[in-house]
Amino acid sequence: MTTPTLRSVQFRREREASWKELEALLARAESAGLARLGSDELVRLVELYRATGSSLSVARAISLDRNVLEYLERLTQRAYIVVYAPRRRFLGAIANFFARDFPRRIRGLRVHLAITIAVLVASVWMGERVVHSDPDRFYSFVSEEMAQGRGPHSEPAELLEILERKTDPSDDLSLFASVLLSHNAQIGLLSFGLGFLGGIPALVLVLTNGLGLGAFVAIHERTGIATEFWAWVLPHGVTELFAMCLCAAAGLSVGQTLLFPGAFRRWESLAHAGRNAATIVVGAVALFVVAAALEGFFRQLVTSLPVRFSVASLSLVLLVLYITRVGRMDDSASAEGGEGDR
């Protein structure tokens, strides 16, 4: 031999067996799933993953054999993907989301939420005042489709008829589904998406919905059945309006980050806020489903005012408890980033 064996060749000879072992273990994990590996194999997998990662670092420092470098790079990547695969399956992820993640994120957005709720209340009040003084303004706040034939000149009997209407259950289901899909969830997604335009459109959306609601309140007041109207709206309205405010708050936070990125680069901040907002909107869509179920079934089945109001207050209490109490234990553990981000 004219040249002594290279250090990199020596290095490779010493480690190659463990790389091959990792390869074999990965092949099994990928085809059969991590669950099929025994506990000692799992331990070994992680061990070998770390060892190969360090092999890669060493190889980068001493070896110029491109094939070895690429091999180690890819082997480490492959192991990384297996080791850091999503730990939660679909249903587990959903359960964890509602038990911990969602209420925690809502608490994180409490300021934005307070703002949107304030805008909502103000706009309902405004809508009510304006239509109260000039009933014909009703039509500037409420679209034809929303009005369903109701207007400032409707007779009390007509209005009451809608409030106490009972329908065929299968129609309710259709109503439920169509309300859910065509309207509410879309509003949620829309207001989140509009957040990227600076958060203002999200607020405008809350505003228009609030004005519309206020206008309805006004026309029912005129005929003296405001209480009946509230009893009609609130059982599902509490949840629905809350979900809408939540979406708007999420949009608002994205818009805020877009304008004021803070300590990080704009795209990074935006990605972070966007992730957070998207998570919240997903939860809000679930709330919309609950609201739509209440609207579709409960409202058609029960017309008694006390029952309607108690359901409304119950849903309010549950909501408040949910966002203030559920998943509190982990709040301090992962206030920012970490597990909470994933």
Added chain:
Amino acid sequence: MRQIFARTDALRAGYLVTPEQVLLRFDLASIGARASALLIDASILVVAALGIVFLFSYLVENHGGWFAPIEVLLLFALRNFYFIYMELRFSGQTLGKRLVGIRVVARDGGALGAGLVFARNLTRELEFIIPMALAVSGTAVSGVATWVVELAAVLWIVVMLGIPLRTRSHARLGDLIAGTIVVQVPRPVLLSDLTDREVARPATSAGSAGSTESEGSAESTASAAPTGTASSDASLHSDGPVFTREQLDVYGIHELQVLEDVLRRPIGDVDYRLLDRLARTIQRKIGWNSAERYHSREFLTAFYAAQRGRLEKELAFGRRRERKRVDDETHS
């Protein structure tokens, strides 16, 4: 020569640092691969949706309206949760991605969490599905002319399609929001070391056997041709070319690894003319004037080994010479 060295068109890379502080350089999935994966997934979705529609049109007709809303809910779930379910279940791969050989990883190097998967896929709704619905029927927005809505929706889709072309990691909006990248599935292949004698031998003899007709190395075939037994080969090699330090100081790591690429081509794919040309260029460049004549492949393999040894030793002393010396560039 320069053409050969310029051949290393590196794929676009996505870098991430694992929690173990190892920097990984993933090869990004190409836009074409992502488009085909999406096409496959979209076809699956369409077929599934059609199946549901047909099944339920039968059920509704025979068993009443109760099935209609269930159908709507099923379609809703399909549209919103197909990607999410798949990417969670198969660690970052939908069926389409699996067929194409790409997958999703977290850009920050952490685990691909459920939150990331939800975020990157729910954005699809915003990117394409809602605007697509608006483009088809622009009636959803009141107070604005239909054609304005449709135009805006089409523009929006065009912008969304443009994002992956403009971003460094071919990210769509959902990737940017979730902080994910889509990469090629890594397929590690460990080849034998070119400088490791016992392993490298067969390649060398096969190379010389196939090149007897190539001119320029015709004289060397007598000494380099395999004589049938491994032992005689080894003895031949032991007095192979020897290089001085000056000769090894000409080229850098980049050239070394291009040479490695050439030498590693599979046997059926070896271009002997290229080897000859390469050998002669290197010999001229380093001022090689040995009386001995070697077969091109043998010369190149020996040069590769010596050059790598030299550069690796330099590396150990903290000197990393990336490319050949610049002043040589002028008279090459």
